Amino acid sequence: MSIYIEQIExxxxxxxxxxxxxxxxxxxxxxxxxxxxLQEKQAYLKQQQGVIQEKVDVLLEQKGRIESEIENDTQxxxxxKNKLMMVENTKxxxxxxxxxxxxxxxxxxxxxxxxxxxxxxxDLEGRKETLQKDxxxxxxxxxxxxxxxxxELAEKRTRLEVLDKEKKKASEAVPxxxxxxxxxxxxxxxxxxxxxxxxxxCKGCNIVIPPQAFIDLQKGEQILSCPNCLRIIFWERHFAExx
Ligand SMILES: [Zn+2]
Numbered sequence: 688m689s690i691y692i693e694q695i696e697x698x699x700x701x702x703x704x705x706x707x708x709x710x711x712x713x714x715x716x717x718x719x720x721x722x723x724x725l726q727e728k729q730a731y732l733k734q735q736q737g738v739i740q741e742k743v744d745v746l747l748e749q750k751g752r753i754e755s756e757i758e759n760d761t762q763x764x765x766x767x768k769n770k771l772m773m774v775e776n777t778k779x780x781x782x783x784x785x786x787x788x789x790x791x792x793x794x795x796x797x798x799x800x801x802x803x804x805x806x807x808x809x810d811l812e813g814r815k816e817t818l819q820k821d822x823x824x825x826x827x828x829x830x831x832x833x834x835x836x837x838x839e840l841a842e843k844r845t846r847l848e849v850l851d852k853e854k855k856k857a858s859e860a861v862p863x864x865x866x867x868x869x870x871x872x873x874x875x876x877x878x879x880x881x882x883x884x885x886x887x888x889c890k891g892c893n894i895v896i897p898p899q900a901f902i903d904l905q906k907g908e909q910i911l912s913c914p915n916c917l918r919i920i921f922w923e924r925h926f927a928e929x930x
Contacts, residue, residue, distance in 0.1 A: 691907045694865060695881075695921045698910075701857040701869065702881035708850050709878050711843050718840065722832050729825040736818045743811050750804045753797050760790040865910060869919065876918060883923040884913075892916035 767787050774780045858866055872880045882891035887901050894915045896904070904911050904922050913920045 689907060691909065692925055694861065694910060695925065697857060697860045698865070698869060698881045698919060699921070699926075701854065701861060702879050704850050704854045704857055705873070706879055708847060708854065711847050711850070715840060715843055715847075718836055722829065722836055725825060725829050725832065729822055729829065732818050732822050732825070736815055736822070739811050739815050739818070743808060743815070746804050746808050746811070750801060750808070753801050753804070757794050757797050757801070760794050764790050868910075872912075872917060872919065876916065879918070881919045881921070882913070883926075884920045885923045889913040889916060889918065889920055891918035891920070896920070 764787050767783055771780065771783055771787075774783060861869065869880065876891075879891065882889060884890065884896060884901065884904060887895050887898075889896055891913055892915050894913075896913055896915070900911065900914060903909075904920060905924075907922065907925055911920055912918065
């Protein structure tokens with residue numbers, strides 16, 4: 688095997704390890720984000736529920752006040768009715784009748800108010816219940832995701848450690864100047880940085896490389912870069928199987 692082919696092979700190995708590491712690192716970074724967004728959503732729903740509870744508290748207080756007013760006036764009307772029997776003065780009788788009438792009218796208004804409050808309260812309770820169901824469902828999803836995530840992340844970290852060792856080994860096999868070039872390109876260009884050329888097309892940027900560069904590449908004498916995307920290129924036919 689020529690030195691050139693050997694070096695390209697080493698770079699391809701390095702590229703494979705790096706690709707897997709990059710994918711794993713992205714998962715490690717993104718996976719907790721999903722969980723966090725679910726937790727934020729749940730916190731928001733809980734906050735919404737708190738807002739509704741505050742309204743419920745206000746309405747319950749109003750309802751309590753109205754009910755005690757109704758009760759008070761009902762008692763007063765009852766007492767007045769008892770007194771009415773003993774009133775002999777017509778004027779006083781009419782005055783009492785009017786007062787009772789007023790209290791009963793007010794109580795009817797209060798009953799209407801109370802009925803509205805009860806309807807509003809039942810509406811709010813319904814919304815609270817719906818929110819509670821969503822909160823519970825999210826809670827289950829979060830708990831399930833948390834436990835799989837912990838396990839998944841632990842596995843990925845272990846795999847990363849293995850890859851890190853493989854990367855060191857693969858890096859050691861690559862001559863220093865080529866490794867420097869590889870790392871330089873890696874720091875500037877999105878993965879992958881070692882790409883095959885197939886039918887004269889760079890698989891990194893999908894652009895046809897100039898004919899002379901393609902002829903040079905096929906000679907397999909020196910490590911070349913794609914003139915367009917600057918990735919290190921190799922001719923796919925130099926490797927019957929790259930896997
Ligand atoms: Zn290219």
